[in-house]
Amino acid sequence: MASDRATLMIAASESDSNLYYATRFIAPDPFIFMDVKGKRILLMSDLEMDRARSQATVDQVLSYSEWERRARSQGVAIPGSVDVLHLVLQDHGIKQLLIPGNFPFGHAVKLQALGYQLETKKEPFYERRAIKTTEEIRCIEDAQRATEAAVSAAHAALRASTIRDGILWLDGEPLTSERIKKLINVALMERDCVAQHTIVAGGDQACDPHDEGSGPLPAHRSIIFDVFPRSAVTRYFADMSRTVVRGTASPELTQLYQTVKDAQEEAISKVRAGADGTKIHQGICDRFDAAGYATGVVNGRMQGYFHGTGHGVGLDIHEHPRISRNGSILQEGEVVTVEPGLYYPGLGAVRIEDMVLVTRDGCRNLTNYPKTFELG
Amino acid sequence: MASDRATLMIAASESDSNLYYATRFIAPDPFIFMDVKGKRILLMSDLEMDRARSQATVDQVLSYSEWERRARSQGVAIPGSVDVLHLVLQDHGIKQLLIPGNFPFGHAVKLQALGYQLETKKEPFYERRAIKTTEEIRCIEDAQRATEAAVSAAHAALRASTIRDGILWLDGEPLTSERIKKLINVALMERDCVAQHTIVAGGDQACDPHDEGSGPLPAHRSIIFDVFPRSAVTRYFADMSRTVVRGTASPELTQLYQTVKDAQEEAISKVRAGADGTKIHQGICDRFDAAGYATGVVNGRMQGYFHGTGHGVGLDIHEHPRISRNGSILQEGEVVTVEPGLYYPGLGAVRIEDMVLVTRDGCRNLTNYPKTFELG
Numbered sequence: 192m193a194s195d196r197a198t199l200m201i202a203a204s205e206s207d208s209n210l211y212y213a214t215r216f217i218a219p220d221p222f223i224f225m226d227v228k229g230k231r232i233l234l235m236s237d238l239e240m241d242r243a244r245s246q247a248t249v250d251q252v253l254s255y256s257e258w259e260r261r262a263r264s265q266g267v268a269i270p271g272s273v274d275v276l277h278l279v280l281q282d283h284g285i286k287q288l289l290i291p292g293n294f295p296f297g298h299a300v301k302l303q304a305l306g307y308q309l310e311t312k313k314e315p316f317y318e319r320r321a322i323k324t325t326e327e328i329r330c331i332e333d334a335q336r337a338t339e340a341a342v343s344a345a346h347a348a349l350r351a352s353t354i355r356d357g358i359l360w361l362d363g364e365p366l367t368s369e370r371i372k373k374l375i376n377v378a379l380m381e382r383d384c385v386a387q388h389t390i391v392a393g394g395d396q397a398c399d400p401h402d403e404g405s406g407p408l409p410a411h412r413s414i415i416f417d418v419f420p421r422s423a424v425t426r427y428f429a430d431m432s433r434t435v436v437r438g439t440a441s442p443e444l445t446q447l448y449q450t451v452k453d454a455q456e457e458a459i460s461k462v463r464a465g466a467d468g469t470k471i472h473q474g475i476c477d478r479f480d481a482a483g484y485a486t487g488v489v490n491g492r493m494q495g496y497f498h499g500t501g502h503g504v505g506l507d508i509h510e511h512p513r514i515s516r517n518g519s520i521l522q523e524g525e526v527v528t529v530e531p532g533l534y535y536p537g538l539g540a541v542r543i544e545d546m547v548l549v550t551r552d553g554c555r556n557l558t559n560y561p562k563t564f565e566l567g
Numbered sequence: 568m569a570s571d572r573a574t575l576m577i578a579a580s581e582s583d584s585n586l587y588y589a590t591r592f593i594a595p596d597p598f599i600f601m602d603v604k605g606k607r608i609l610l611m612s613d614l615e616m617d618r619a620r621s622q623a624t625v626d627q628v629l630s631y632s633e634w635e636r637r638a639r640s641q642g643v644a645i646p647g648s649v650d651v652l653h654l655v656l657q658d659h660g661i662k663q664l665l666i667p668g669n670f671p672f673g674h675a676v677k678l679q680a681l682g683y684q685l686e687t688k689k690e691p692f693y694e695r696r697a698i699k700t701t702e703e704i705r706c707i708e709d710a711q712r713a714t715e716a717a718v719s720a721a722h723a724a725l726r727a728s729t730i731r732d733g734i735l736w737l738d739g740e741p742l743t744s745e746r747i748k749k750l751i752n753v754a755l756m757e758r759d760c761v762a763q764h765t766i767v768a769g770g771d772q773a774c775d776p777h778d779e780g781s782g783p784l785p786a787h788r789s790i791i792f793d794v795f796p797r798s799a800v801t802r803y804f805a806d807m808s809r810t811v812v813r814g815t816a817s818p819e820l821t822q823l824y825q826t827v828k829d830a831q832e833e834a835i836s837k838v839r840a841g842a843d844g845t846k847i848h849q850g851i852c853d854r855f856d857a858a859g860y861a862t863g864v865v866n867g868r869m870q871g872y873f874h875g876t877g878h879g880v881g882l883d884i885h886e887h888p889r890i891s892r893n894g895s896i897l898q899e900g901e902v903v904t905v906e907p908g909l910y911y912p913g914l915g916a917v918r919i920e921d922m923v924l925v926t927r928d929g930c931r932n933l934t935n936y937p938k939t940f941e942l943g
Binding site for chain 2: 206296377380381401402
């Protein structure tokens with residue numbers, strides 16, 4: 192990097208993980224971060240000054256209102272954030288800026304008008320973010336333990352249910368997706384983990400991989416659990432999917448499950464530093480095709496296998512790298528999911544997902560939860 | 568709007584409320600939305616196609632993979648999302664695009680290189696988002712009822728506590744911020760509301776308005792509760808702050824509380840369609856100054872009143888309009904907070920926040936929770 196080029200981000204770290212990664216400071220509203228010749232600087236509002244000074248892993252926290260006053264004294268009537276930033280950049284002799292691809296266009300245009308040269312860097316903006324430290328792995332594993340405890344409680348509720356009229360019953364009422372999702376989400380909150388969009392979807396609902404599920408859960412049909420909370424303490428995610436049947440699965444459904452499980456295990460066996468995510472994904476597609484499980488549109492609806500095999504997990508639930516059609520070369524220290532699935536309306540859906548740590552010669556599975564298909 | 572200009576967004580609706588507002592469709596990964604001469608079009612991945620077709624409030628859902636194949640057949644070896652979008656825009660004869668200020672710079676540069684003219688629109692990108700419908704108000708009120716139930720349970724725990732060595736005790740152990748926050752967050756999750764960054768901060772901790780609080784709660788000192796969950800069902804937020812003392816407040820602290828409460832009630836009395844948010848905010852600043860509560864840096868730390876008086880609440884926790892230094896003219900149908908506070912290390916902190924609906928000749932308070940300072 193040329194010495195007169197600064198890295199710049201303007202975002203709310205609450206929703207921008209690169210900015211949180213760079214500063215370890217959470218704020219709900221946008222703030223300015225720059226890395227000027229290795230010196231990391233924040234421009235913070237009066238409201239966030241003290242907290243930023245005590246919490247942010249940066250070298251300097253400047254007062255936005257102080258620099259705003261300076262801008263006003265130099266004749267800018269109502270200084271916007273780019274006007275204020277401009278003064279700080281001038282102060283450091285910066286004319287070139289490296290910004291992430293998601294940098295707000297509105298700010299970028301103003302910076303260009305002030306003569307700045309902008310260069311974007313695609314994801315991963317910070318390559319190091321993909322390579323997890325021991326501490327980051329611990330955070331992810333902690334979230335995963337909470338996930339397993341919550342799913343275990345949910346499966347216990349399914350085991351305790353009875354079957355009548357083709358659906359599950361508990362405590363005298365139909366056992367619904369909503370009730371089980373709430374059980375999982377509350378159990379996670381009790382462990383300081385925030386779960387959103389938890390999936391508990393049975394029967395044909397589960398054939399849409401992102402359908403969160405609703406209404407009474409079916410007996411004798413597959414039910415997909417996909418749970419991916421973020422730790423409210425560390426902000427790291429975990430991610431796990433399991434598919435179960437309460438009652439008796441048909442031979443066709445059992446075969447579907449076994450096919451996905453075998454494919455998942457084979458894919459996990461291929462994960463190692465240097466492995467090609469595109470090839471691992473293609474291997475699963477080929478395997479499903481060879482087993483007679485076709486992918487394509489039938490009656491106007493996708494069926495078969497039509498999502499990626501895996502993604503990085505960390506401060507975002509979906510982050511670099513990918514094990515998919517446009518996959519990445521895996522590196523030691525990455526945490527990735529391996530989650531093939533098959534979806535056939537009428538027959539049902541199966542997805543099985545573990546989260547693994549890529550090592551030099553293989554991977555370490557960070558998931559401890561059993562793969563049980565038919566619940567007791 | 569010229570008939571050959573389209574509105575364009577590329578974002579993940581999970582974290583971009585304008586896109587969610589336009590489509591009522593939630594997805595964790597970025598997708599493409601355009602409004603072409605009044606026709607609202609989505610470009611969706613195979614994974615999200617079916618769900619988008621059944622859930623999104625748009626006119627057409629196009630298959631990204633189908634248009635990607637078209638791009639490839641026209642010679643683009645590895646089409647990116649802008650290449651695919653380009654084909655659809657060409658198909659509609661679009662050359663001018665209206666984009667939000669936060670549109671990703673990386674995509675914008677590629678569109679410019681393809682000859683598109685980009686025009687940004689500042690927030691509010693959709694003016695109608697600020698004006699809540701009856702249904703939206705109901706969603707916000709539902710989240711507010713859940714917030715009140717959770718805070719009520721927390722205050723009951725404080726009332727049940729005993730005082731020893733200057734701190735609160737419950738069930739034989741010190742009653743901590745962490746325990747009360749978890750009680751609130753779990754109570755909210757039981758009501759399908761997701762709370763993050765809940766504030767339960769006592770004593771000098773509360774003098775940093777965004778300090779979430781930690782450790783044993785102090786007796787005889789003020790404790791700020793600021794709770795702002797999002798409904799997991801409707802995605803609308805609520806927001807409420809209360810300040811309480813368990814034990815006996817000093818006369819100085821009681822006076823601080825009364826000053827903030829009076830200021831808040833006066834500010835609420837000024838809220839109406841056409842009122843100037845800047846003036847309402849300035850009125851509170853003047854009132855605090857006149858009462859001898861100075862604002863500024865003391866011992867390197869901000870004290871007094873150094874945040875805005877209010878903000879819009881809806882699909883975002885902080886949205887248009889503002890009641891602050893750079894405030895907005897309020898309009899009928901907006902939902903705004905009114906939340907003055909005073910912060911003096913040593914003495915303590917007070918913030919009181921209600922959420923109100925702006926009406927033609929005043930406002931309707933959407934908050935039902937009492938303002939009790941000393942808990943029983």
